[in-house]
Amino acid sequence: MSTLSFTLRQAPTQALDLSALIPSRLAGLSTSDIENLTLGDDPHMPRVGDIFAVSGSLTDAVAISGNSSFLDYVGAGLDGGSITVEGRVGNYAGRGIKSGKLTVSGDAGAFLASGAKGGLIHVKGSAGDFLGGARPGDKFGMLGGTVLVDGSVGERAGERMRRGVVVAKGKFGAAAGSRMVGGTLWTEAGFGAHPGPLLRRGTLIGPSVEVLLPTFADCGHIDPVILRILSRYIADTLGPLAPKPLPAQVRKLAGDRATIGKGEILLTA
Known part of the structure; x- marks a missing residue:
């Protein structure tokens, strides 16, 4: 090719x-x-x-x-095929991606995958703030697709995210899942302080939370079938890059009860 x-x-x-x-x-x-x-x-x-x-x-x-970091909007609107970047990129990489694959060998700036509707984004470095988040003027953030970040993620990832999956091998920064209305954030390293502020729906998965908001309720350990389905989906999508399958049981924290409270943080450790 x-x-x-x-x-x-x-x-x-x-x-x-x-x-x-x-x-x-x-x-x-x-x-x-x-x-x-x-x-x-x-x-x-x-x-x-x-x-x-x-x-x-x-x-x-x-x-x-x-x-x-001055290379903004790399892969924005991608609707098929592939884009490979050697080095880091700036803000809004993969914004509005519909299909295809974007691979970045370095770091990505803020608003990675903002408004994404499909496709696959793989960042081999770290990602900035508002990954999958809504840009000012947007009704929603990420609307679909899959993002894999090998490093860490900045603050407020998933801001008003509606659909899609974000997997990070590193840690999410503070306020991950802010105002989130759907979709999944999955970290192998844990969440920073206060994940899920005003979380309406959606799922945050990780081994630990640095500081939990008081508006989340501990629901004890559960064994939801959907997690096995999610593990299989990620394994099929990411292949050898996929994280380890989720455990049979997780601890559920329900919230944010400052709003409708139908979201959840699932602790895997």
Whole structure:
């Protein structure tokens, strides 16, 4: 399979919008056409050819070689194929992704997978604040799809998240699941302080909570069948990258009772 490659000529000095660099938007364009695409809404923004050396040919795979936190909206709107990034990326990576796969070898900035509807995002480093969260003006955050983060996650992950699954091998920061209305956050390392503020629905899974809000009720140990289904789904989706299957029994904390309280934190240890 041939790949269309973008290699940084120089380190950018301002935030760039790379949402145009997805297979469906590049299909049928010549190299010259691609190099003339503007990296942002402002016509005075740099063009692709000013920042990247373009090589290869496109089928359904894009590779970006760069390492800059100014590379925003990488993979935004992806609706098929794959994007692979060598290095870190900026904010809004994978925003609104519908299908396909985005792989980032380094860290990702804030609002990773914001508004995602499907697809798979794999960040081999850590992720910033508001992973899967609602951007100002959005009604909801993540709406579907799967995110895997090998490192840690910043604060307020899953802000107003409605659907989808986020798996982190590292720890979630403070206030994970803030105002969440559905979906699943799963950590192998535990949650920071005060997860689930104003959690309406949805599930937070992990071995520990640093500081629990007083508005969560301890429901004791349970054995829900849905956890075995979730473990199988993640194993099928992530393959060898999947975390260990969930235990047969978990401790349920129900809340947030400051709102309708139909969410849950499930402690695995």
